[in-house]
Amino acid sequence: MTLKEAQNYATLCLQLRPLGDEMEELWGALRAAEDSILASLLMHIRSSKEMMLRAVRGATRLDVAFARLKFGQEVKGVVPIVKDRGVIDVKSARHPVLELRRVRPVANDACVGRKGVRGLVITGPNAGGKTVVMKTLGLFGLMVSMGIPIPCSPGARFDFFTPVIADIGDLQSVTGDLSTFSGHILVAKEVLRRTGAIISEDGSPREKTEEGKDERERKEGAAGEGAEVVEASDLGRDAGCPLVLMDEMGTGTEPHQGAALAQAMLEALVTAEARVVVTTHFVQVKEMALRDERFAVAGMEWVKGRPTYRLKMNEVGESLALDLAGRLGVPSEILDRAHDLLADDIKRATALQARLEKQVDEYNDLIQDAKRDREAAERLRNKLQEHRLRAELRADELVKELAKRQIEEFREKGREMDELLEKLKKQEREMAERTESFQGGGKVEGSAARTRGSSSRNPFGFAPSARGGLTANKAGLEIAEKSASQNREERLKAQASARQLLSKLPKEVEKFQSEMEKVKKTKLPPGWQLLKSGSMFMLRETVFVMVGEHKGAMGKVHGRGLGGRWKVELTSGKEAGKHVEVPPEFMARKVKIGDENKDPVDLDIERKRAIMAGKRKF
Ligand SMILES: Nc1ncnc2c1ncn2[C@@H]1O[C@H](COP(=O)(O)OP(=O)(O)O)[C@@H](O)[C@H]1O
Ligand SMILES: [Mg+2]
Missing domain, CATH: 3.40.50.300 (P-loop containing nucleotide triphosphate hydrolases)
Structure with missing residues (x-):
């Protein structure tokens, strides 16, 4: 710079200086004005702070809500x-x-x-x-x-x-x-x-x-x-x-x-x-x-x-x-070696696992099926039980009905028997009358009178025939009554044996009558006399008939003892009341048709005659 130029610059600075001061003042006023504006604005903002914060929160909420909605919509x-x-x-x-x-x-x-x-x-x-x-x-x-x-x-x-x-x-x-x-x-x-x-x-x-x-x-x-x-x-x-x-x-x-x-x-x-x-x-x-x-x-x-x-x-x-490794390009040599390295048992376990997993579903199905079956079986069992109960009740009723019918039947049979025995008595009476006319004399009459009297006066105390019939009748009824309360098999057995017994009696009577006719024509041994009617008694389901008596020997037959000997309770003589075993000879002198093991009608007539004549032992 020349001297001249320096002088000009100094002069200009001196001229501008006042302007600079003025500028400085103006800037100061401007800053003060700004401060005052900011202060008043701040005052305004401070007074509405809460309102503005609420607005921001609200806007945020809305923004978040819209963002959620938008995102939700975008992802459907x-x-x-x-x-x-x-x-x-x-x-x-x-x-x-x-x-x-x-x-x-x-x-x-x-x-x-x-x-x-x-x-x-x-x-x-x-x-x-x-x-x-x-x-x-x-x-x-x-x-x-x-x-x-x-x-x-x-x-x-x-x-x-x-x-x-x-x-x-x-x-x-x-x-x-x-x-x-x-x-x-x-x-x-x-x-x-x-x-x-x-x-x-x-x-x-x-x-x-x-x-x-x-x-x-x-x-x-x-x-x-x-x-x-x-x-x-x-x-x-x-x-x-x-x-x-x-x-x-x-x-x-x-x-x-x-x-x-x-x-x-x-x-x-x-x-x-x-x-x-x-x-x-x-x-x-x-x-x-x-x-x-x-x-x-x-x-x-x-x-x-x-x-x-x-x-x-x-x-x-x-x-x-390994499959995935292959798919992603691992060389087959590596894969083959890897397969080899897989131990056999691991392979087996993997296969087994796969099978088991499959079976889990099948078993679940089976369990469901089994549950259903069990429920059905339960229902069936209940039904069967119900049916069985009903059947048992019905069977009880039937058994009772049957027993009732059987009792009725036996009572009926009993009545028939009574009638039959009534008939028999009548026939006996007629026979006695015929015997009277056959023998004649007061001795027979007396004997007939004794026979028609009480049973205690009967020689040997044998029950009269009517009593025997009644006993059979009662026994039949008792068996029938008893059978009602026993099981069916026993009842049927008892019923059969009672029937057999009842069916035999009329036959016995008929055969006895014909025997009597023959005996009457036979010469009696000394000391023996013929009864006006046969004395019939029953022992162990066998019918015995006595047609003769020995004077002075009265007793009641009690059956056979050991060795097949007869037991008799003496009812007269010195030893009356005693039970004695009767020697076979004693019984042999009696006329008896049949024995307890043999049907009475099977005893051949020649043998009976020999016995009656005392030529043969019973
Ligand atoms: N449900 C799907 N729909 C479409 N692509 C899927 C699905 N699941 C998986 N993928 C694809 O498969 C790839 C592997 O899935 P990833 O779950 O990592 O497999 P892993 O866990 O069984 O190894 C994922 O990156 C994706 O590309
Ligand atoms: Mg994964």
Whole structure:
């Protein structure tokens, strides 16, 4: 710069200086004006703070509600029935992300929490869709807790679960010094603690209320103060049970120990009333799920070497790891060697397992059939019992009727017998009259008079014939009466023998009459005399007839003693009243037709004559 130019610049600065001061003043006034405007605006805002906050909250609520609705519409969701009983019962459930991607997800049905089932064990081949099913249910749990419609068929039931805990993936970290297995174990421990399956380290039980509260407060904070996270306000703050999702639990270590650990965890979780959805390849866990009624088992369908992603309830899927490896391009040499390495017993066990699983369904059907059959058999048995009872009652009635009829019949027979005996007496009387006319004289008359008198006056005290008839009649009736109360066979036997006895008597009488006619013509031995009528008596169903008497020897026949000798009670003479065994000779002098072993009519007439003539012993 030249001197001249420097002088001009200095002059200009001196001229502008006042203007600068003025500017400075103007800026100061402007700032003061701004401050005063801001202060007055602040005053306005402060006075309407509450109103504005309410507006923001309202807008947030609306925004969240619209966001839920929009999301629900995009995933074609429905509002399920929500309660707090830990029930999941959904049809045609689709994973929301697959639904958003419009990849036409395969829809599946799933059910947990009904009929005492608390856990669902998903089995099946790799890449079969197990994890997707499990995640679908987990996401539904979270969506329901946030009031977002879930993509499934209408009428679904999906209860409010809290907390929803998942162990999916791998927590392995170099920076955190965590291995794959220890990562799973840490999650497992947390799961057990938060579900109440174990008590905390200091021994106190899990404080579910506090945790539930914290979690909810966190969600509420995210949504804005006062925003409702769950629409179902009637559920209460601590309603619902935990939902635990574990993908291929127990992996990352030796399989047997891993499976045992997984099984123990599952048992503890369902015992704590948590709802559990897990995926597994462990045979031991599959078996446990089949055995334990608290678990349902399901398998992913695999058709013609490809997954269908369909979940089949009550089926157990195979892992088919080698098949999948082949499909994904593992060289056949490796696969062949792997197949060789599979121990025979494992192969057999796998085949057996498949067969058993198939049989489970068949057995279930059989059990149902058997139940139905048993019920039918029970009904039939009741019916048969009823029929049998009726038949027994009827049989009783019939037996009584029969017995009554038999008694009547015997009474009738008795009457006939009485008539018959009446006839016999009449014939005896007539015979006696004929004998009188045959012998003539007072001696016979006296004898006839004695015979017609009381039985005690009868020689040997034999019962008169009429009495014998009555005895037979009474005996018949007694047998009949008795038979009514005895069993049928005895009755029939007694009836037959009574009939036989009754039928014999008339014959006896007839034959006796003809015998009498012959005897009358016979010369009597000394000391013997003929009775006016035969004295008939019955002994052991045999009819005996006496036609003669020996003077001075009176007695009552009591039957035969040992050695076939007759016993007689003497009724006259010095030894009257005594029971004596009668020597055969004594009886031999008596005329007797028949004996107790032989039919009286069979005794041949020549023998009888010889006996009567005293030429032959009886
Ligand atoms: N329901 C489904 N609908 C459509 N694609 C599915 C379905 N389930 C699974 N897939 C497809 O199969 C893949 C493997 O599923 P994934 O659940 O991981 O199998 P897994 O757990 O049995 O090994 C998924 O990434 C997805 O592409
Ligand atoms: Mg998986």
